[in-house]
Amino acid sequence: MLAKRIATLAVILVLSLFLGVLGNNVLVQLRGLSIAETDNMQWTILQVETEIANLQVAVLEALTDDNPDLDAVRLRSDIALSRLGPVQNGRTGELFRENAQAMPLLAAIDAFAASLIGILDTPGRLDRVDLVEMRELIVGIRPDVRQLALFGLQLGVERSEARRVAFSDQLWRTGATAIALIAALGVLLLVLDRVLARARQRDLALRASSDRLVSTVEASLDAIVAADQAGRIVQFNSAAERIFGWTNAEILGRKMDETIIPPQHRNAHKAGMDRYLATHEAHVVGGGRVELSALRKTGEEFPVEINITSVRDGAEELFIAYLRDISLRKINEQKLIDARDRALRMDRAKSQFLAVMSHEMRTPLNGVLGVLDLLRTTKLTERQERYVGVAAASGEILLEHVNEALDITRIEMGSMSLSPAPFPLRRCVEGVVDVLSPLAQERNLALELEFGTGMDRHFLADGGRIAQMLTNLVGNAIKFTDAGSIHVSVTGIHGADATSATFAVRDTGPGISPENHERIFEDFVALAHAEGRQSRGDGLGLSIARKTARLMGGDLTVTSKMGEGSTFSLVLPLERVSAPADAATPELTHTRPVSARSILVVEDNAINRSVLHEMLKGLGHSVQEAKDGLEGLNAAKNCAVDLIIMDISMPVMDGIEATRRIRQEAGPNQSTPILGLTAHGREEYRTQAEQAGMTAFCTKPIRLAVLQEVLSGLDRADLGPVVSIDGVVLREMIDALGVSRARTTLDRFRSEFDDGIALLLQETETGVIAEMPALVHKLRGAAAMIGLTGIVVHLDVVSDAMAGDDPAALTSAIQSLRHAANAAQGQALDILSTVR
Amino acid sequence: MLFRSVLTLLQAAVLLTCGAPVLAQDALALILSDQAGQVVAEYDLADLDAMPQTEFTTTTIWTEGPVTFTGVTLATVLDAAGLRGASVSMTALNDYSVDIPMDEITETAPLLATRMDGEVMSVRDRGPYWIVYDYDADPAFQTETNYARSIWQLNRLRTMD
Numbered sequence A: 001m002l003a004k005r006i007a008t009l010a011v012i013l014v015l016s017l018f019l020g021v022l023g024n025n026v027l028v029q030l031r032g033l034s035i036a037e038t039d040n041m042q043w044t045i046l047q048v049e050t051e052i053a054n055l056q057v058a059v060l061e062a063l064t065d066d067n068p069d070l071d072a073v074r075l076r077s078d079i080a081l082s083r084l085g086p087v088q089n090g091r092t093g094e095l096f097r098e099n100a101q102a103m104p105l106l107a108a109i110d111a112f113a114a115s116l117i118g119i120l121d122t123p124g125r126l127d128r129v130d131l132v133e134m135r136e137l138i139v140g141i142r143p144d145v146r147q148l149a150l151f152g153l154q155l156g157v158e159r160s161e162a163r164r165v166a167f168s169d170q171l172w173r174t175g176a177t178a179i180a181l182i183a184a185l186g187v188l189l190l191v192l193d194r195v196l197a198r199a200r201q202r203d204l205a206l207r208a209s210s211d212r213l214v215s216t217v218e219a220s221l222d223a224i225v226a227a228d229q230a231g232r233i234v235q236f237n238s239a240a241e242r243i244f245g246w247t248n249a250e251i252l253g254r255k256m257d258e259t260i261i262p263p264q265h266r267n268a269h270k271a272g273m274d275r276y277l278a279t280h281e282a283h284v285v286g287g288g289r290v291e292l293s294a295l296r297k298t299g300e301e302f303p304v305e306i307n308i309t310s311v312r313d314g315a316e317e318l319f320i321a322y323l324r325d326i327s328l329r330k331i332n333e334q335k336l337i338d339a340r341d342r343a344l345r346m347d348r349a350k351s352q353f354l355a356v357m358s359h360e361m362r363t364p365l366n367g368v369l370g371v372l373d374l375l376r377t378t379k380l381t382e383r384q385e386r387y388v389g390v391a392a393a394s395g396e397i398l399l400e401h402v403n404e405a406l407d408i409t410r411i412e413m414g415s416m417s418l419s420p421a422p423f424p425l426r427r428c429v430e431g432v433v434d435v436l437s438p439l440a441q442e443r444n445l446a447l448e449l450e451f452g453t454g455m456d457r458h459f460l461a462d463g464g465r466i467a468q469m470l471t472n473l474v475g476n477a478i479k480f481t482d483a484g485s486i487h488v489s490v491t492g493i494h495g496a497d498a499t500s501a502t503f504a505v506r507d508t509g510p511g512i513s514p515e516n517h518e519r520i521f522e523d524f525v526a527l528a529h530a531e532g533r534q535s536r537g538d539g540l541g542l543s544i545a546r547k548t549a550r551l552m553g554g555d556l557t558v559t560s561k562m563g564e565g566s567t568f569s570l571v572l573p574l575e576r577v578s579a580p581a582d583a584a585t586p587e588l589t590h591t592r593p594v595s596a597r598s599i600l601v602v603e604d605n606a607i608n609r610s611v612l613h614e615m616l617k618g619l620g621h622s623v624q625e626a627k628d629g630l631e632g633l634n635a636a637k638n639c640a641v642d643l644i645i646m647d648i649s650m651p652v653m654d655g656i657e658a659t660r661r662i663r664q665e666a667g668p669n670q671s672t673p674i675l676g677l678t679a680h681g682r683e684e685y686r687t688q689a690e691q692a693g694m695t696a697f698c699t700k701p702i703r704l705a706v707l708q709e710v711l712s713g714l715d716r717a718d719l720g721p722v723v724s725i726d727g728v729v730l731r732e733m734i735d736a737l738g739v740s741r742a743r744t745t746l747d748r749f750r751s752e753f754d755d756g757i758a759l760l761l762q763e764t765e766t767g768v769i770a771e772m773p774a775l776v777h778k779l780r781g782a783a784a785m786i787g788l789t790g791i792v793v794h795l796d797v798v799s800d801a802m803a804g805d806d807p808a809a810l811t812s813a814i815q816s817l818r819h820a821a822n823a824a825q826g827q828a829l830d831i832l833s834t835v836r
Numbered sequence B: 001m002l003f004r005s006v007l008t009l010l011q012a013a014v015l016l017t018c019g020a021p022v023l024a025q026d027a028l029a030l031i032l033s034d035q036a037g038q039v040v041a042e043y044d045l046a047d048l049d050a051m052p053q054t055e056f057t058t059t060t061i062w063t064e065g066p067v068t069f070t071g072v073t074l075a076t077v078l079d080a081a082g083l084r085g086a087s088v089s090m091t092a093l094n095d096y097s098v099d100i101p102m103d104e105i106t107e108t109a110p111l112l113a114t115r116m117d118g119e120v121m122s123v124r125d126r127g128p129y130w131i132v133y134d135y136d137a138d139p140a141f142q143t144e145t146n147y148a149r150s151i152w153q154l155n156r157l158r159t160m161d
Helices: A002-034 A041-064 A070-088 A090-096 A102-120 A128-219 A238-244 A263-279 A327-377 A382-413 A425-442 A463-480 A541-551 A606-618 A629-638 A655-664 A683-692 A704-715 A727-737 A739-766 A772-786 A789-804 A807-834 B002-018 B045-050 B074-081 B144-149
Strands: A223-227 A233-236 A290-295 A301-313 A316-325 A421-424 A445-451 A458-461 A484-494 A498-507 A555-561 A565-576 A598-602 A622-626 A643-647 A674-678 A696-699 B030-033 B039-043 B054-058 B067-073 B087-092 B097-101 B111-116 B130-132 B154-160
Touching: A002 A128, A041 A070, A041 A128, A070 A102, A070 A128, A090 A102, A090 A128, A102 A128, A223 A238, A238 A316, A263 A290, A301 A327, A327 A382, A327 A606, A327 A704, A382 A541, A421 A425, A425 A445, A425 A463, A425 A484, A425 A727, A425 A739, A425 A772, A445 A463, A458 A463, A463 A484, A463 A498, A463 A541, A463 A565, A463 A727, A463 A772, A484 A565, A541 A555, A541 A565, A598 A606, A598 A629, A606 A622, A606 A704, A622 A629, A629 A643, A629 A655, A643 A655, A655 A674, A655 A683, A674 A683, A683 A696, A696 A704, A704 A807, A727 A739, A727 A772, A739 A772, A739 A807, A772 A789, A789 A807, B030 B074, B039 B074, B045 B111, B067 B074, B074 B111, B074 B154, B097 B144
Parallel strands: A445 A484, A598 A622, A598 A643, A643 A674, A674 A696, B030 B154
Antiparallel strands: A223 A233, A223 A316, A290 A301, A301 A316, A421 A458, A458 A565, A484 A498, A498 A565, A555 A565, B030 B039, B054 B067, B067 B111, B087 B097, B087 B154, B111 B130
16 A cells, blocks of 8 residues: 555656656757857858958959059958858857868868968058959859858758757657656546545445444443543443433543542552553453442442453554443342342241241140040040040141151251261161061062162161161052062162262152152142142152252152153262171169159159159159259259159250269269150250260150150160160151051061061070071061161160070070060050051 | 967967058947937047946857957947937948847947957957857847847947937
8 A cells, every 4th residue: 555655656756857857858948949059150151252252342343443442452351351250160160160071161261361361461552463362362262162151051951950850859758758647647546536436435334334333332221431541531322321320522521530430449440540551461451241330420329240341543542341230230139139038037937936836836745645645544435535546646647747847847957967877788778678578568569679789788877867768768669559569779889988879769650740750859748638648749758858868968869750650769978887896785783673663754844744744653653753954853862763754955954964963973863764855856965865874865745655665674684775666767657658557567577576586486495596697687677667676675685695605695685575575566556556 | 270370370470570550440430320320429449448348258159268358338338429219220341230229228238349358359350349248147148139239340330210
């Protein structure tokens, strides 16, 4: 572009120079024409001939005249001689000089002049001889003069011809150059015209694009503000006008930090600008969207989302900011946050409320169910018995709901704690299957267990929870499958220290429609139409199972196809541990006959206290009452008792503290068994209770059957920690299977148990211990599943006795096991009877 | 050139041998007449030498190299004779004549030269008087007209109406 322009200019310059030189030549030649370099040459030359002719006449006249005018001859001679000078010298002379043809003529004329001067200048008067000589000279020279004149004429003509030709050539050249220049200028003009046309076109395109840009900028919903390096605003679109409240006319040329930047940010803005201009190190420019605050004309500050770019406009750098007023969004965000916080607060309040309610409901339920239990021990008509049954069953259902709600609440509040301990996984799973297989058989379903290799080992986890979840899953599978089989598989992927265990429960039931795959895990989903318990998801079992699984770092999911059955997969990460050495069973010092115990009841609630009193009295024991921990502590100091039943939540001094003090202070009851009672769930106080020194722990409502079990446990010589039927576990089973199936399960367990005991006794007698360990193991798992923890303890004692090689002790252990089983069965049936 | 050197030798010979010029220089006076043809003045060399002298050096188309002319301006001569008119008719010995309008005669040009290179001019050497311009001083003098007016062997002036 530039080179082209330079080339064009150079061509024009050269042509102009050339034309200038030629023009100058023409001018010089014109001046040459205007200046006469010679006077009329022809005249000068002819004049020579004329004057010589005049001289000839004068000489002839003098010859013929008797009295000749010799002065006239002399004058004419001089004049003629003077005429010779210009021919030889001056400009006319130049014409002849060095001309080969003219030279002899000039030489002849020279000779003539010399001769004439010789005659004229000879002293004395001119005589006739002189005149004759002069005449001869003149006659002799005239042809030469004539010749010279003609020659001069010819040379003159040639010369002026040459000058004319030269001038004409010059003119022609000048003209040609001028024409060339004009042509060049014409071409240049054409080129310029084309360039101009193209420029105009480009300009038009540019303007169109600029118009488009302007309309884009104007139509933008985001404010667009452009500023120069000094921070002066150079563009402000209509969205910016709307957002900031400044008009274009007001703000253009003003500085950003005087207008739209809030005062507290102005220093930072200046510093940032200076830094950027000095180092070009951008923090905000080109850094994507950032949130800042901006200032409206009216002085309010508001949040904006801003994106700044920079463009180079010549030497200046231009900053373009795209701003969006996000005040509304911020307000909405705040509203959302508030709403969420409110919801969270509400949720927490709800959980709190549920926890408190379940506790508060459990306490009166304790009274209701206790009294109903007591009522059953009195003589009732058949009708009354039925009414009491209904009342007790209703109470049980209510209790069940309270328990589930409590579980959910605990999980949601994060207060459900796990009690991880090393446990044998195979025994845990087999226990579940053993307990539930009678039920499957009853429905003509095959219940298969497939245990993956490498899984038959100890893991560190809350085995009870795993069994609870599996019971729920298998129980549901049995409940909802009409024909086919239930397949339980346990597989695992072994990592470095942990195993990802998968418990898959596959059934051949009707399946679950896809839209319900997630719903069945929700809380309370089916409670609204809980008639007949015909669909999955009733109650909270699955929900609790899934939440428990997730609490353990795993998950519970379902895959199902309508008509083809369902597979529930419980995946849990389990830490592998080596099997612990069997802990020695602690010995209890107290051995008392079965009847007539002295019992201290420490309970703040008067109704519950009296219900418990009545129950114990009905069982033939003597009861002492204390209405809070401190009173209980004092009572315990006074005299020794056989058992202390201690409520945990009490005014003045709670049961935990009282127990701790009893255990710590040397007193008559320092080692008396203490049974803790709580209206809270099992979990909250278990650890504290154990640490404080409680022998056992029961949740309210305490039932007559449980009480009997506990008391019977006191009978056994080598009893470990006092145990009871775990009502919660039993109730979960009842929930999972339904009352009738639970009853069947219990019956089956009983018959299997009896068979087992018979076998045990037989083997003990014969001394051939063959099937005993496996049998004990199987029974133990089953008992644990149903919640017959008392039996579990006795089975463990039997297990120990088998290892101890003491037939007498073994027999004794088996006998007490049978005893405990009788009691447990009674209690379990008791619980069952209270459930509708 | 050859002619000129011959001429110079001859002149030198004449001066040495004769002692006095052969040509009657006195007879060659400048005759001035008025419109009526009445002779109003006759100036010889001495008369002209008595008038204010002007001198310049210039080249001419008739001579070789720069030449110094000395003499009286034409205007001075005419003033001295008290001649007025529209033009002046100048005539040479050979009766060559040329007219010059009065308003083209300035205070300085043309010059009525009496000497060339300090020497009086013989008739053979374009004497006795020669009307010249300072051609080199101004190109405007180098015109055909002025060359024509540069009359030599001048001996008569006459004013015309």
